[in-house]
Amino acid sequence: MTNEKPERGPRPPIPVTVLTGFLGSGKTTLLNALLHHDGMAETAVIVNEFGEIGLDHLLVETADEGILEMSSGCLCCTIRGDLINTLEGLLRKRDNNRIKPFRRVMIETTGLADPAPVLHTIMNHPHLVMRFRLDGVVTTVDALNAMSTLDAHEESVKQAAVADRIIVTKTDLCTTRQDKAALAALRERLAALNPAAPVLDAARGEATPDRVLGAGLFDLESRSPDVIGWLRAEAYEAGGHDHSGHGHDVNRHDERIQAHCVRTREPVSVTSFNLFCELLRSAYGGNLLRVKGVICLDDDPERPVVIHGVQHVFHPPVRLDAWPSGDHDTRIVFITRDLDKRVLRELLNAFTGTIDAGHAREAYDARDALSTEPRSGLFRR
Secondary structure, eight states, X not given: OOOOOOOOSOOOOEEEEEEEEOTTSSHHHHHHHHHTSGGGTTXXXXXXXXXXXXXXXXXXXXXXXXXEEETTSOEEEEOOSSHHHHHHHHHHHHHTTSSOOOSEEXXXXXXXXXXXXXXXXXXXXXXXXXXXXXXXXXXXXXXXXXXXXXXXXXXXXXXXXXOSEEEEEOGGGOOSHHHHHHHHHHHHHHHHHOTTSOEEEGGGTOOOHHHHSOOSXXXXXXXXXXXXXXXXXXXXXXXXXXXXSSSOOTTSGGGGEEEEEEEEOSOBOHHHHHHHHHHHHHHHGXXXXXXXXXXXXXXXXXXXXXXXXXXXXXXXXXXXXXXXXXXXXXEEEEEEESOOHHHHHHHHHHHHTSSOHHHHHHHHHHTGGGOOSOOOOSOOO
16 A cells, blocks of 8 residues: 555546557567656556566555556556546545655557547546546557558558657668668658647657647646647648549548548537537547647637547536737647548538527437437537
């Protein structure tokens, strides 16, 4: 049992980083490298199996059943039952001082995993959503085999498309001219697929905790929001992936995925934006790989609201104290599959611009049959 004193007052949500990547892409190697860093102190790492990572040189002692304390100052545990049970178990032990406090969590997924269910668990569970917040998605990509993997497996494309950080591994093995040309082509492909995600080279030592972690809205130390760094809207506006033109292979998985940003300058009514979000989720939820936005609502234009969604699941909105920059434009970043930017632009206009609330309600009701969830709305007055 730890001697730490119990925390007093409201507890800030614990940031969670999801580490994903296709089979053989180097997730475990990256995780092993990260565990050597002092920057991983006060991190709880959740893996599928202890045997998949080399822990002998890092193990200090068994802190509790199924939880190991590492020399880097972090904790490591396996998924027991399911992710919800594991996270709740960690919280109970932390709250009861049975393990030392941790300030962040990293979850390693299986190689074949669609990251969406893991993100939904963090964003939508009634208890976990109060104690955790999604910090970011980190995706490993194999420099030697990624091009063929992206061609053959749609899940690998989704993993790269939703990432906040992309870690390219095995670049040190790209020694021939052909390998180096393929690596350059891979970087171009990743930049088109996910223009906002920084790409780090693991072999060059770029994938350090300070660059891999902390991809979320709030800084762990100051707890102040970094909306510009989190949203990175300019990357989508300058170089968004839009295949509305010709000459693309529509059978390639990448061509089904688009990354773009929509913007509006006028404050949006709470009612209209609720309707927009509910219709978006019910009609197109399966096509929304990820949604991020900073919204100017007319009930308090000086204090923007941040939204974050993965498919049909949205995290409870966060009201900020002030705007991060000079203009007060609403910006929403979308990463979509089989959903054109024009549809999103026209839908947003319909609910926030050119038609009145009565017409918006009619449009919403017409789609109501598509929704299987109650219309609760994201925002409250």
